[in-house]
């Protein structure tokens with residue numbers, strides 16, 4: 030995806046030139062109300078930005094109490110009476126708008142156990158939290174724009190360092206995978222559910238929350254024992270320009286909403302056994318997160334995200350292309366003073382973290398065949414409408430009762446309805462084109478993975494078939510067998526002498542395993558997009574039927590002339606759309622042709638360059654006298670020598686010491702750098718030689734050969750022979766010596782003696 034300018038938080042939909050901007054992580058702190066059993070407070074909000082943590086060591090008379098109170102400032106502080114709505118509006122509602130505009134955003138709740146994280150993120154039916162509100166706003170924004178937007182969501186938890194799919198808890202533990210460049214992290218096999226229905230998404234969220242691991246502890250009756258990550262992805266397709274609806278720009282934004290498990294102290298939670306083990310895992314991953322925050326806030330060049338799955342998943346949110354909001358939670362109670370201090374300390378450090386924000390934009394160009402499909406559909410429609418125009422359909426008696434104005438209004442109304450239906454049809458068609466383009470890309474990606482797998486299998490003497498399941502099972506089987514064999518081999522005391530083969534095998538194995546995993550993901554994506562395609566196709570059909578039903582209503586409302594007028598208008602609209610499509614597809618074909626021509630020229634130049642190199646090297650071998658030449662080749666070589674000598678003979682500026690020896694010809698590049706050649710070439714164009722000149726001998730390599738690393742083919746090759754410029758005049762040829770095919774050993778070929 031290409032980057033674009035970061036937007037303001039508005040609903041900007043214009044397309045701007047690519048650039049990125051730094052944005053500081055926003056830190057908010059929420060103080061939960063005191064519980065009935067908590068009587069003394071140690072922390073309070075001073076105003077909307079400041080918190081004071083009191084020094085409550087009242088028994089230490091030697092210290093000045095007030096002087097040791099600690100004051101913290103943050104982007105925003107929510108006091109104990111803050112409402113769910115207020116927290117959402119200030120922290121997350123702007124992120125929702127950004128996600129709709131193609132940015133990535135994350136909001137995560139951080140803090141000790143019982144401090145109110147789940148209350149903020151999930152809430153309850155009476156006081157819905159951020160997740161519910163954000164989903165609600167997102168779906169409200171895309172309502173009735175299904176042809177422009179597609180939304181999908183996933184929900185997972187990290188429990189004891191294991192990832193579980195909260196939307197499909199039966200699927201077992203899932204693996205985290207990084208792409209080859211370590212840039213994007215994905216959870217293999219995580220269900221990604223596409224929907225545009227708010228009700229459905231709320232049900233999914235409830236289902237996910239129920240599946241979450243929650244247990245009572247001494248600190249919190251409903252303590253979340255896992256980190257929960259809800260992700261919503263929004264794809265928005267916008268035409269590249271208003272007149273060209275067939276090249277779409279797709280903006281993809283992703284919103285992560287994370288309810289972290291709370292840090293805890295074993296002695297306070299009184300956890301034993303399983304709870305204690307959970308606590309250890311929670312603390313370890315939070316410690317890893319704390320380390321990342323420390324490193325990032327200190328501007329460290331290397332940040333270790335690999336210590337926990339949580340930090341690996343949060344990498345993008347903390348340091349990548351993501352607008353991030355951290356909501357730290359604290360209790361005002363004196364009993365939680367230490368936990369509050371630690372939380373405020375981390376929140377304070379996180380305040381220094383900045384991210385580089387870019388809008389994710391993908392250009393989707395359609396293929397010629399896709400245009401043809403739509404054009405042929407439009408043509409079918411035109412034929413259908415034309416046939417309808419010829420039909421004489423019985424009129425209703427009501428028509429005669431209408432006066433001119435009523436009829437005019439009726440015609441206008443129906444015309445608008447039909448045109449609207451047609452516009453929706455066109456949008457759905459474009460959506461189908463986009464889906465097909467995406468499926469095509471996925472197909473190519475799948476092919477790439479098949480190539481990796483087939484390569485591995487052929488290397489391991491397996492016959493590769495495209496039957497995926499069979500082949501996948503076989504790969505797993507052979508890897509297992511190989512492992513067993515190697516283990517047996519090692520235990521028998523036969524350690525491999527040279528580890529390099531083993532390393533190579535392990536790398537190959539990892540690559541093929543990775544390829545299978547990628548393929549599984551791609552297949553799932555293909556499945557998802559194919560389902561979406563079917564859904565859109567069904568919608569298109571419903572829309573078509575709606576159009577036909579409107580047309581069928583015409584005879585009961587309009588006279589034949591009025592009906593014909595509307596049908597004729599529809600024909601015209603279809604024709605115009607078909608013409609537009611035809612023009613666009615032609616433009617696409619022309620673009621393809623130009624690109625292909627450039628490619629052919631490039632290839633031709635490269636071949637010529639290689640030929641030239643081969644000839645030069647062969648000539649060096651001949652001149653070295655190490656190879657015995659067949660007589661006819663020897664003669665050809667001599668003819669060539671004579672040609673070169675004759676061509677250079679007229680240039681008196683070449684000092685005799687530089688004269689070419691009869692047995693040694695200058696490298697081709699030298700010939701072209703020769704002043705005479707250059708002068709002649711200048712003559713050819715009638716002025717200075719424009720464009721790159723061939724390399725001089727100084728530009729040649731040590732071996733006298735042209736430096737082929739030079740990317741300009743013409744520089745290496747001299748002027749192209751087969752692409753003369755229009756109106757080229759050939760340089761005057763010097764008189765050439767008579768061609769003698771038989772070698773005359775008595776003849777001196779030094780060019781000084783060689784007469785014209």
Ligand SMILES: Nc1ncnc2c1ncn2[C@@H]1O[C@H](COP(=O)(O)OP(=O)(O)OP(=O)(O)O)[C@@H](O)[C@H]1O
Pocket residue numbers: 060061062109140141142143144145146147148149249251252253254289290291292358
């Ligand atoms: N701002 C608030 N207003 C009202 N009640 C709150 C608020 N914050 C928290 N609570 C209540 O405090 C209790 C603990 O809150 P919650 O479960 O959200 O804490 P938590 O930080 O998620 O804890 P854990 O990390 O153990 O899951 C709950 O009963 C919750 O309803």
